[in-house]
Amino acid sequence: MDGPDPVRPLVYRVGEFEVSVVSDGEFRLDGGAMYGMVPRVRWEPEDPPDDRNRVRLGLHCLLVRGPSFTALLETGIGRGWSPEWDDRYGILHPPSLVESLAAVGLRPEEVTHAVLSHLHFDHAGGLRHLPRARLVVQRGEAEAFRDPPAYHRGSYASHRPIPLEGALLLDGPGEPLPGITVRRTGGHTRDHQVVLLRSKGETLAFFGDLVPTVRHLPPLWTMAYDLVPMDVIDRKRDLLEEAAAEGWWAHLYHDRDPRPCRIGKDGKRFVAVRGVPGPGR
Ligand SMILES: [Zn+2]
Numbered sequence: 001m002d003g004p005d006p007v008r009p010l011v012y013r014v015g016e017f018e019v020s021v022v023s024d025g026e027f028r029l030d031g032g033a034m035y036g037m038v039p040r041v042r043w044e045p046e047d048p049p050d051d052r053n054r055v056r057l058g059l060h061c062l063l064v065r066g067p068s069f070t071a072l073l074e075t076g077i078g079r080g081w082s083p084e085w086d087d088r089y090g091i092l093h094p095p096s097l098v099e100s101l102a103a104v105g106l107r108p109e110e111v112t113h114a115v116l117s118h119l120h121f122d123h124a125g126g127l128r129h130l131p132r133a134r135l136v137v138q139r140g141e142a143e144a145f146r147d148p149p150a151y152h153r154g155s156y157a158s159h160r161p162i163p164l165e166g167a168l169l170l171d172g173p174g175e176p177l178p179g180i181t182v183r184r185t186g187g188h189t190r191d192h193q194v195v196l197l198r199s200k201g202e203t204l205a206f207f208g209d210l211v212p213t214v215r216h217l218p219p220l221w222t223m224a225y226d227l228v229p230m231d232v233i234d235r236k237r238d239l240l241e242e243a244a245a246e247g248w249w250a251h252l253y254h255d256r257d258p259r260p261c262r263i264g265k266d267g268k269r270f271v272a273v274r275g276v277p278g279p280g281r
Pocket of ligand 1: 118120155188209225
């Protein structure tokens with residue numbers, strides 16, 4: 001599977017939750033920046049770049065339907081960027097977020113919450129297409145969006161406003177929705193968070209940009225985009241240890257393959273085995 005499939009949405013269960021992968025197409029980032037200090041000879045065979053040295057990245061949001069909410073984890077990159085940005089970042093639709101929602105029988109206004117790991121444009125860009133969704137994010141991310149650190153000014157793309165009024169702003173860990181908990185990790189941005197979906201003994205972790213793709217599973221495979229790489233390494237290692245010990249599933253937003261994987265260990269190495277959670281699969 002290599003790229004978004006607009007026709008057949010992937011739907012599975014995590015305990016009582018129905019989870020659907022809702023894709024917003026794909027985009028491209030510089031391969032060197034995406035793999036940080038990893039030498040090109042290591043990443044290139046696994047992820048060959050295009051003729052502008054860019055690698056292809058998925059934009060796979062997760063739609064979680066609970067008894068009292070319909071929440072989207074990340075919102076995609078969204079539409080309506082300038083032609084320059086579309087070209088620079090190789091932004092490619094279809095499918096768009098709205099089309100993928102339609103494929104699982106939902107109109108954008110039926111999404112009640114948007115839980116975001118952080119507010120970089122490739123995660124928050126789709127908020128403008130969700131007129132009723134209440135944003136759930138760490139308070140420091142909202143502050144960073146309003147006044148971005150120089151290092152991340154381009155990544156927040158604050159020239160295009162997002163609906164921060166009415167947002168549920170969190171200060172550290174919490175359970176903003178029943179069964180959905182967050183943990184502030186920092187690292188990629190100062191107030192990046194991961195989202196854990198837990199029900200009936202099953203856990204699915206939404207790693208945001210802490211583990212953007214399956215190739216970033218080794219803790220030392222960080223990105224040049226990470227604000228504090230040492231924090232990424234430490235938080236990633238801690239969370240993956242916990243995931244391996246408890247048999248968590250992981251959804252990796254920027255993977256081209258939309259399927260989740262189960263985290264385990266082979267000796268000292270973390271491994272991710274593709275599959276789909278839920279009974280009878
Ligand atoms: Zn980011």
